[in-house]
Amino acid sequence: MLISAYFRLLRAGYVLAREGALSIISIDGLPPALAPLRLGIWLGRLIERPSVRQTGHVERLNAALNRLGPTYVKFGQTLATRPDVVGVAVAQDLAGLQDRMAPFDPKLVPAILTEALGDKAAELTQMSPPIAAASIAQVHKAMLVPAEGLRRAVAVKLLRPGVEQRFRSDIESFYAVARLADRFVRSTKRLRPIEVVETLDRSAQLELDLRLEAAAISEMAENIKDDTGFVIPTVSWDHVAHNVLTTSWVEGIPIRDHAALDAAGVDRKALAATLLQSFLKHAIRDGFFHADMHPGNLFADPRSNGVIAVDFGIMGRINRKERRFLADILYGFITRNYRLVAERHFEIGYVPANKSVEDFALAIRSIGEPLHGRTARDISMARVLGQLFAITDLFDMQTRPELVLLQKSMVLVEGVSRALDPDLDIWTVAEPVVGDWLRKEAGPLGQIETLTEHVKTAATAAGRLPTILAQAELALADYHANKHRRSDPLLRGALLTLMGLAGLMLAIGLWRIITLPGV
Numbered sequence: 001m002l003i004s005a006y007f008r009l010l011r012a013g014y015v016l017a018r019e020g021a022l023s024i025i026s027i028d029g030l031p032p033a034l035a036p037l038r039l040g041i042w043l044g045r046l047i048e049r050p051s052v053r054q055t056g057h058v059e060r061l062n063a064a065l066n067r068l069g070p071t072y073v074k075f076g077q078t079l080a081t082r083p084d085v086v087g088v089a090v091a092q093d094l095a096g097l098q099d100r101m102a103p104f105d106p107k108l109v110p111a112i113l114t115e116a117l118g119d120k121a122a123e124l125t126q127m128s129p130p131i132a133a134a135s136i137a138q139v140h141k142a143m144l145v146p147a148e149g150l151r152r153a154v155a156v157k158l159l160r161p162g163v164e165q166r167f168r169s170d171i172e173s174f175y176a177v178a179r180l181a182d183r184f185v186r187s188t189k190r191l192r193p194i195e196v197v198e199t200l201d202r203s204a205q206l207e208l209d210l211r212l213e214a215a216a217i218s219e220m221a222e223n224i225k226d227d228t229g230f231v232i233p234t235v236s237w238d239h240v241a242h243n244v245l246t247t248s249w250v251e252g253i254p255i256r257d258h259a260a261l262d263a264a265g266v267d268r269k270a271l272a273a274t275l276l277q278s279f280l281k282h283a284i285r286d287g288f289f290h291a292d293m294h295p296g297n298l299f300a301d302p303r304s305n306g307v308i309a310v311d312f313g314i315m316g317r318i319n320r321k322e323r324r325f326l327a328d329i330l331y332g333f334i335t336r337n338y339r340l341v342a343e344r345h346f347e348i349g350y351v352p353a354n355k356s357v358e359d360f361a362l363a364i365r366s367i368g369e370p371l372h373g374r375t376a377r378d379i380s381m382a383r384v385l386g387q388l389f390a391i392t393d394l395f396d397m398q399t400r401p402e403l404v405l406l407q408k409s410m411v412l413v414e415g416v417s418r419a420l421d422p423d424l425d426i427w428t429v430a431e432p433v434v435g436d437w438l439r440k441e442a443g444p445l446g447q448i449e450t451l452t453e454h455v456k457t458a459a460t461a462a463g464r465l466p467t468i469l470a471q472a473e474l475a476l477a478d479y480h481a482n483k484h485r486r487s488d489p490l491l492r493g494a495l496l497t498l499m500g501l502a503g504l505m506l507a508i509g510l511w512r513i514i515t516l517p518g519v
Contacts, residue, residue: 005172012068012173017044019064062094066101066135070163071170071204073101073135077294078412103130103138104160112158116241123147124156124239124246134296136163136207136313141249144236153249154236155310157210164208171201192399199404203291207313210245216312217247223286229306230278252299252308255416264302271300272421273429275307279413280433283318283406284327291316291405293412295419316405321348324441326406330434334427336372338365348400355395363391372427 016022022044065076080094106129113121128141137159144154178193206212214235224230231250239246253260255275261268275298282289290297292314299308318326325348332341342361345351351360367388391397418424 005169005176008169009173009176012072013044014047015064015068016061017047018049019061020048021061021064023048065094069166069170070135071167071174071200077292077296078408080294101133101135103133106130108161109140109158112161113156113244116244117239120238124154127156132296134311136160137210142246144239144246146238154239154246155233155249156239157213157245157247157311159208159210159243167204167208171197171204174200196399196404203314203405206315209242210313211240211242213245213311213313214240214247216315219288220282220286220290220312220315223282223288227278227281229274229304231301231304231306231308232312233310247310250299250308250310252301254295255298255300255307255420256295258420261300261302261420264300266300266302267305269421269423270305271307272417272424274305275420276413276417276424276426276429277433278307279409280330280430283316283409284323284433284437287318287320287323289316289406289409290314291409293409293416295416298416314405316409318403318406322403322406327434327438327441330430331438333368333371334431334434336368338362338368341368345397350397350400351395352398360395363395367391374425 022041062076065072076094080091109127110121113124117124123144123146124142125145126143130138131141132139137157140156140158142154142156143151145151174197175194178197181193182189214237217232217235220232221234224232233247233250236246236248253264253266255261255271258268261271275293279289279293290309290312292311293309297309297311299310300306301308325344328344329341332338332344338361339357341364342351342357345360346353346355346357414426417426417429
């Protein structure tokens with residue numbers, strides 16, 4: 001790890017503490033196990049600006065995060081959706097990080113397009129000034145005039161020059177703090193900080209190649225082709241490069257502009273429900289979802305009362321087992337079946353096997369019961385998060401890095417939805433999507449999909465049998481050639497192990513097929 005990463009980390013900590021970032025964290029809600037963090041926050045607040053200490057107002061955090069780098073901006077974008085956690089004033093300040101940052105020099109645009117697209121760059125005409133600028137890229141409106149085809153309005157997204165180097169510097173700093181925490185703070189080991197940073201690192205690398213974003217748009221378009229209420233742009237593949245993405249132009253009202261939504265007659269309650277249900281469909285049904293759904297990337301269509309989404313640089317993907325986990329967890333809370341919620345946490349490995357399922361179910365009940373029958377307006381998410389911290393520590397819960405993007409996305413979507421509809425009842429809204437998917441899973445089609453997965457597992461095991469048997473044959477030949485040696489028992493044991501493993505793999509594959517429910 002470069003020494004410079006630690007210096008950047010120290011600088012970031014100083015800037016954030018100086019601008020009052022630590023004042024938005026309630027140390028009263030942190031469990032005893034995070035005592036080092038409580039001490040760090042207390043010490044950090046000693047260097048706050050006098051204006052923050054005297055008034056309690058955090059007014060410069062937006063500028064501080066912007067100055068620190070793109071990954072810090074991403075964090076600020078998430079906080080901006082949670083006024084219930086950080087406060088309304090801070091959330092409003094951070095909202096500027098979503099698409100109202102300073103653009104890069106427009107004089108650079110023609111050269112960027114020519115270098116990336118070659119002759120195709122000439123087909124993009126009437127390029128506007130930046131209409132949105134965020135930490136990674138900025139967007140221009142243009143007219144696409146192809147040699148063959150119709151003239152049409154498009155959105156042209158350009159990566160910021162040098163953003164990849166800034167991202168790499170930020171990630172190195174995150175690795176530095178993760179390694180320090182993993183080595184010196186025992187209570188953070190279960191959070192697996194290094195693996196979490198590795199997950200964020202992979203996500204950032206994908207986000208910095210706009211060809212992959214174009215592919216993500218294409219895949220999601222196939223998934224939602226029969227859906228209503230959720231619209232995404234289409235890709236102009238002839239005008240896509242590593243640092244350039246061209247899509248159809250979409251018209252809509254920014255989802256955070258509540259006054260404009262009301263003036264246009266948009267039903268905000270219905271819009272909130274559509275947003276939340278669409279996200280759950282993509283995550284649970286498809287296993288592929290938009291993982292950066294902050295308000296700067298979301299618009300409302302006043303004609304259909306639907307959601308328009310843009311910016312698919314960060315996408316999440318979960319497998320069938322993880323989709324079932326998410327559905328069961330939500331359904332368990334909806335039906336108040338806390339035993340189901342607890343069991344699923346043990347099965348997927350969140351909670352160690354040496355803990356009590358009954359005790360964990362009781363802890364989950366202590367969170368779930370106060371939420372039932374209450375609207376988003378009545379729920380203090382800061383208090384809920386504090387309680388969750390305490391429970392994760394009590395039960396030594398392990399972080400699942402592959403679910404980090406899903407968890408972050410759920411925080412974003414729930415925050416945007418509750419801003420649209422403060423009376424939102426997330427359980428009532430989620431039930432149709434979750435319940436329908438689980439009923440499908442329990443039906444014939446779901447059983448066929450499960451059977452197909454088990455057949456593939458058995459086929460994979462069977463495909464490895466020739467290799468294992470060949471290894472066993474070589475071991476047998478070696479045994480006969482060297483049976484006068486004193487290591488005969490070891491060779492015989494290795495041979496028996498290899499042959500036993502081959503038989504076991506085949507047996508497991510057949511057993512998983514035979515013992516399927518309904519087979």
